[in-house]
Amino acid sequence: MLAFAALAGCSREDAPSYQGYVEGEFVYLSSSQAGTLTQLPVRRGQTVDSGASLFALESGNETAALNQAREQLASVRAQLHDIQTGKRPVEIDVTKAQLAQAAANARKAALQLTRDEAQYRAGGISKGQFDDSRANAEASAAQVRELSYQIDVARLPGRHQQITAQSAQVEAAQAAVAQAQWKLDQKRVAAPAQGRVYDTLFRVGEWVPAGSPVVQMLPPQNVKVRFFVPETVVGALQPGRALTIHCDGCAADVAAHITYVSNEAEFTPPVIYSNERRSKLVYMVEAHPAVGDADRLRPGQPVAVTLR
Known part of the structure; x- marks a missing residue:
């Protein structure tokens, strides 16, 4: 019975392992x-x-460019606000004072015209003097109307085209600030x-x-293992299959899963770490360990991979 048990133990074969190496995608x-x-x-x-x-x-140059862009943005914004609000109240008050003066002159000219008209009918003044008096009254009245219109215009915002153009200037300045900020951040x-x-x-x-x-x-998720399997094995491999990675000096094996299986055959792997396992036709397979286990592996390190 002991001989039979020993014979049975010798007949068991360990799961085949495949040579590979650690690679980092830097x-x-x-x-x-x-x-x-x-x-x-x-x-x-x-x-x-x-x-x-x-x-x-x-970043001295980029900082200065950003400050300049911000100042230009503040300037065009102020200009847009000025166009949208019309003239200041003090400026309107000046025009109102001019209107009051013009109205007083218009009343005086109207009274003078009334007197001159009576004198002209009585023959006291010439027709030329009467015409001058009438022209002065009309000019005074026209000046009153002009200043009244100026007050109405002063209360209006800028024209739609002016506001549109200035708004475009604001957007361009905002883009310049964003560009300068991006260059500084770089x-x-x-x-x-x-x-x-x-x-x-x-x-x-x-x-x-x-x-x-x-x-x-080298982020841990960019650490992977490349190994090579013969043509007789590659057909059974699919992404997601679990495997175990063994490396010299590792306290324990590292679990991983297949993420890529090559569709093209190679005659020999580009790096061979074992002279006793060579296949004339092999396929490259890539596997990624868990992020937490990636620090246990180093790029270029030879490993042995066992499929589960």
Whole structure:
């Protein structure tokens, strides 16, 4: 019976494992604006939270441009308000005083015209003097009407076309403020997600061209494992299938699930960590561990994958 049990134990085969390696999909963080690197509060290997400050560039020019845009916006807004409200009450009071003076002159001219008309009929004055008196009375009355109209116009807001044009100026100034604010914000870059700072590519004081990466990050969700299976196995693999990742130095195996199965065959894997397992025709498979387990793996690390 003992011999039979020993024979049965020898006949059991462990689940096959497949060689692979850890790969990281790095995030290269840069600014769309050029400038001198003034702040770099992170270092290689440091884990940062989402929203943490990574680096900052010199921003004096962008700050000045933003202040200028804000002042221009305040100016065009004030002009729009002035057009919409018409003249100030004090200016209208000046026109009212001129109207009162013109009305007094018109009454005086009307009385003079009445007297001159009686004198002209009596033959006391010439026709020319009477015509002058009548013209003066008409001019005085016209001046009264003119000032009355000026008061009505002073109370009116600007014309619709003027208000529309000035409103467009306000919108253009608002867009300039938003553009200047965006450029200023680009001088400070924060972490888009929690992750490890894999490398820093510039030092404080160096000139950073626009678009040049300053910090290389590796978020945990971007850590994956690539391994290779023979043609006889690939047909049974589907995204979502569970597997176990074993690595040297890991305290325990890491659980993961398949996220991608290649449709194209390869003759040999690009990196081979075991000389005793080679297939003439293999397929690449990718798997992602849980976010909480990703820190246990390092890019380039050889692993062995066991399917569940």
